[in-house]
Every structure is written in C-alpha cells, then in structure tokens.
Amino acid sequence: MTVLRLALGLGFALGLVASGVAAADKTDPVTEAKAFQQFFVKKFPKVAFDDFVNGPYSMNEDMRRQWEDKEQFPPYEFALEAGKEMFGKPFKNGKTYADCFPNGGIGIRQTYPYFDDKEGKVITLELALNRCREANGEQPYSYVKDEMAALTVYMAYTSRGKRFEIKIPDDPRALDAYEKGKEYFYTRRGQLNFSCASCHVQSPGERIRAEILAPALGILNAMPIYRSEWSGMGTISRRFVTCNSQTRAVPVEPQSDEYRNLEYYLSYVSNGLPVSGPGARP
Amino acid sequence: MASSIRVRAVLNGDLAEVQTLIQHPMDTGLVKDAKGELIPAHYIQQLTFVHKDKTVFLADWGTAVSKDPYVKFAFKGAAKGDQLKVSWVDSKGGTDSLTATIQ
C-alpha cells in the first residue's frame, strides 16, 4: 500500500497521467489531494500554506510588493460595486439571484463547483448563475465577459476567507468527473505540447517569457481576477480559454464538460485553502 | 449617475491620509480599436483636492497615468468629520467631483 501511495505521489510530481500504477487501484481523491498539496508545500518550504492562493505573488518578492501596493485600492473595486448592484437587482419577474442560491448567495462561493447527482454533472458557479437567469426568463450572460465577471466578483467577495470545501459524493459519476478533470490537467496538448502541469506543477515560480508561473495549488481561489493584461476582469471561463490559446492549444467552449471537470479537480485538490477572490493578477 | 471618484480619507495622528481611485479610461490616443482605428486620447488633466477652501493637493496628469488612476498623499490640519472636495477635469472638458468625509 505504501509503495502504491508513494508511486501516486511521484506520479503527480512528474506530471504523468494515467500511469498504469494509478489505474490499477480505485481512485482515492482524499489521498491524491493530500499528495498534491504536500508536493507544493515541500517544493516551497518558505511559502505559508494560505499564501499559495496568491499565485505568482507567493513566488516573487518584487511582484508581491507591486501587488500589495495596488491592493490598497484594488483595480477590481469598480467591478465589485457593479457586481453588488447587479446581484441585488430583481429580474423582470420580480425574483432575484438570492432566490436561486443557498443563504441568498452570500458566503457560498467556496462550495463551488459541486456534483449534481440528479443531472449527473458538475455545476460551477458561473453555470449556476446563468441557469438562475434562464429559469427566471432572462438571457444568459457570456461566460467570458464583464457581467458574469462582476457577479462572480461579488459572490467571491462575500466568501473571502472561507476555505474551499468541494465535495465528491460517493457516486461513480462524480469520481469520474474528478478523474476526467485530473486527466485534462495532466494531458499535453496543442502546438507547444504543454499540459497545465507543465507550467503549474513543474515550473511554478519560474518565468515563461515575461510571466512568473503560479503554482496549481490554490490557483482558482483568487478568481475572478482583474488582469493587468486584460485591463479588466475575467472569469474562470475566460482564463481557461485564454490559457489554452496562449499555449497554442485549441480552447473548448466555456462551461464545456472539459472545463467544468477541470475546475472540479483543481478546486477539490485545493480544499482547505481560503477564498482570496476577487483577485488581481499581471 | 454614480461618481467616478472613490476616496478613502483617514486621519492618522495629525495627518489625513488620502487615497483616491477614479474610474476613467485614460486613453493615450496611441491604441487602436478592433477595427484598427485609433482610440482618441481621453484623460484626466487636473485633479484637485480642496479642504476648507484651500487646495491641499493638485495633480497635473498626462496620458502616462494608468487607466482607473490612483493617487495617494497626506496633509495636516484636518479634523475628523471635515469635508474634502475632490474634482477633476479631463482632456475632453469632462468633469466630475465628489465630497468625502475625513474619517
């Protein structure tokens, strides 16, 4: 058993996917998440555990100072105000977003994504928001534009500090979604033949061209983010799409199975880390 | 319509520390839009802070000040509850102002 766990741990460290070793036994996400977190903690002994949610800023002092300076009065301030206003505004039928979510949508971001056993699929926060709109007779928002970003900015903000608690119910379909997310993460693709792991597991803290790479651990905790590169806010969907494009891989549709499963996997293995969003990034 | 100006003015000892963030494109006139046409320059030129009829800080800005501009400064002689009037004028003649209370 110990040998198997060691192999699983090494499997992640080397960014291998579906090595015969992993397939030989039933997936144990609890063990895998522990190994995943331990890998980063060991690789960066000077980084405080909670600091991993700060991405490149936990990896580079010069960048951290610039970020902390801007956090005094952050660039996402206006999106937050817009998001709060949008969230509180009733739909044409008189209902509000609060009616669609537990606790009126306040302080719940850390529970997304979750696996819906009725539908048999992963539901992300962005998907849930658009479903809320459609259920109340409104047009859905684009997953990659400002309105969806503003809504998730507000919902992340009300959940700041709460630790990720993503659940994988005892359901083979949920386990399968988690597995598929993991597989996507470790699979190489596109012209540059990079997997997500190539940058975020093998090279966090190092530079790819001008950017400092963030560790995969806690990488979604700061979402949505105001990116200097975009001069604006972006959702998880936007970032998945643009990251695929930037690594010269073909992006899939926002909120497609691949992206939702990927979000599920990445969120689950970051369980215990706090919501730091809305965030700012280069 | 909501003001473009956000102010945080806090008393720290005898110093009022003022931070301002303003929603403004600060277009340089050097960037092209999706159609390939230049977006004309549009930027805040002067920003003034007035406390008890005295200008305590005056900013002259060009196009090299970042979008959604930010500035921080501090001044003496204010008391908690005092008003601070912040106003700007931009290159197109646009204006906005906000009166904030020093905390």
Next chain:
Amino acid sequence: MTASFGPLATRRLILKGAGLVALIGLGNAVLHATPVFAAANDDKYPEDAFRQKNVGDAIKALYGRDHEASDKIKLDAPEIAENGGVVPIALTTTLPNVTSIAFIVAENPSALAASYKITEGTVPAVANRLKMAKTSNVIALVESGGKLYSATKEVKVTVGGCGG
C-alpha cells in the same frame, strides 16, 4: 489664502516681478518671486510640458532650470514592472519646503507623466500608478526651497503599457 507678516513682509515689498501679485498668499511665495518659476507654481495645466518628447525639454518646460541628484529623495519603483500599464511608483523626501513633485518616464512617447503641486501643510510624498512603454529610467523631480532635485531609478518593462 493667508498672508504672512513680520520680516517677510518687507522682502515681499521689495521683490518685483510679473507674477508677484498672483503669488502673494501662497505660503512660499517669497522664495519664488522670479517669473521663470511661475510655471511650476501656478495652477495652470502645464500643457506645453506634457507635449515635450524628451526628458530635457520636459524639465525645461515644466521647471525651466537644472536639477541635481539628491539622496534625500526616496523613489520607490519595482525592479521589473509586472505590467507596463500599471506601475506603482511612489516618492518620499526629507527635503524642506517642497512645492512640487514630478515624475518623468524617459522612454515614454512624452517624457512627463505627472506633476503634483505640494501646498503648505501637505506632506512631500506621493504614490501613483504610471504607464511605461518600455524599460526606462524613471526620474523623480522635487522642487525644494526654489531649487530642483532629482532621483533616478531604472524600471524594466517586458509588457509595454501603451497597448502593445
């Protein structure tokens, strides 16, 4: 706008100059009686200075005089800008009687980025966020006691701030 009395009043009476009447009332007016300093002292937007392309012309248009390096100016800027569009730059100084602080980004299309008027009672310190087109020297200018001082720091930029 307060007037000061006593020994300074006699000096003010003696001083002549085109902009003198407009300058009375400013705390440090007596130190800036000569018209060539008026550009940095009145409230008019220094349009001409912002139009200048290079460092020398910008400083000439804004202040009209030479500057000397001073170690009493602390210029805070990153080694490598995270993004050239938003570079946090701050200045503090222990120089006395500061009336103006300006920031120049040497390699920008127009060198002068921002100029700040420091009135009496205002701390001679500013923090702002500037655009930098590429790796460049950032020159901070401080007008103190009628003289001009400077501090310079190179900031590396890999992603330009002008839309590139």
